[in-house]
Amino acid sequence: MSKILVVDDEPDISELITLHLMREGHECICITNGLQVMNAVIENEPDLVVLDLMLPGQDGVTIFKRLRADSRTRSVPVIMLTARAQVTDKINGLELGADDYLTKPFSPRELSLRISAILRRTKKVTHVSEVKTGAFLLDRKNMKFFHNGTPIDLTTTEFKLLAVLLENVTAVHTRAELLREVWGYSDDVATRTLDTHIKRLREKLGEAGRHIITVRGTGYQFIPDPVAIAADSLAS
Structure with missing residues (x-):
């Protein structure tokens, strides 16, 4: 109950x-x-x-x-x-x-x-306590997020969105998937809202915001080392 x-x-x-x-x-x-x-x-x-x-x-x-x-x-x-x-x-x-x-x-x-x-x-x-990826730590129990040990203030929705991205690092999450996981449904209005929340997350993360990658025409993914990914792209 x-x-x-x-x-x-x-x-x-x-x-x-x-x-x-x-x-x-x-x-x-x-x-x-x-x-x-x-x-x-x-x-x-x-x-x-x-x-x-x-x-x-x-x-x-x-x-x-x-x-x-x-x-x-x-x-x-x-x-x-x-x-x-x-x-x-x-x-x-x-x-x-x-x-x-x-x-x-x-x-x-x-x-x-x-x-x-x-x-x-x-x-x-509340079931999973912590998710750690490189310099990032997501404390689910206390709804807190840290980068290099420094807490970053997030809204509840921003926290949920980042949690989904960090759960499956490097996986490409479609817009529809993120909308279902974070908001529980998908429509054109919520799609615009998703993009706005991604923008705010990047702004709050500062330089670390580059870890959230836009996959054109599909959605978003979280990359632990975007510099290495960029170097591989240039090499190929």
């Missing part, structure tokens, strides 16, 4: 979500005011948050940024649930680092399936 925090100021929607999630065996906590969310997440330690964006007290985007900025809450998965159905709104939500984005009206069954997919991925992260 997982603990889900449902944040929505519309009682009918909160009741609908809670009813379906409880049928799936989850425990639900409902919050109606944005100002209550941070304390509720810290006190209850939910496994996932379903977050409406249009809330009294404080809007969902501001709440999400606060959750990601606080070390106590930054690793909690968040599904944004909103009436904002424009493609740009979805792109903005995913690029902020949300684990998923669902628009109203929605199917409670679809929401439940997306929650289950995210929880499965989250539980995978």
Whole structure:
């Protein structure tokens, strides 16, 4: 059983979500005011948050940024649930680092399936403690990443993306594969979001960002020694 925090100021929607999630065996906590969310997440330690964006007290985007900025809450998965159905709104939500984005009206069954997919991925992260490749160390248990012993601050989504790349070093990961592993689904909007997250990862890694290689027309791969690869290419 997982603990889900449902944040929505519309009682009918909160009741609908809670009813379906409880049928799936989850425990639900409902919050109606944005100002209550941070304390509720810290006190209850939910496994996932379903977050409406249009809330009294404080809007969902501001709440999400606060959750990601606080070390106590930054690793909690968040599904944004909103009436904002424009493609740009979805792109903005995913690029902020949300684990998923669902628009109203929605199917409670679809929401439940997306929650289950995210929880499965989250539980995978806790099973393997460390992944080490050259100067890179990925600490899955504590959601931390180091390069040459120096910690690099990553969002939850950036961490998940880098973890997939590091799990199979030198393997070429297609865009569809990365989208399924990190976001749980694939569409044109999410593809643009993937490219944006890769760009941000490279920027955060600085010079080490060259280890993430773009495979034109396919996807991305992580190369332990890109200098050697480049030299081999020139030699051939």
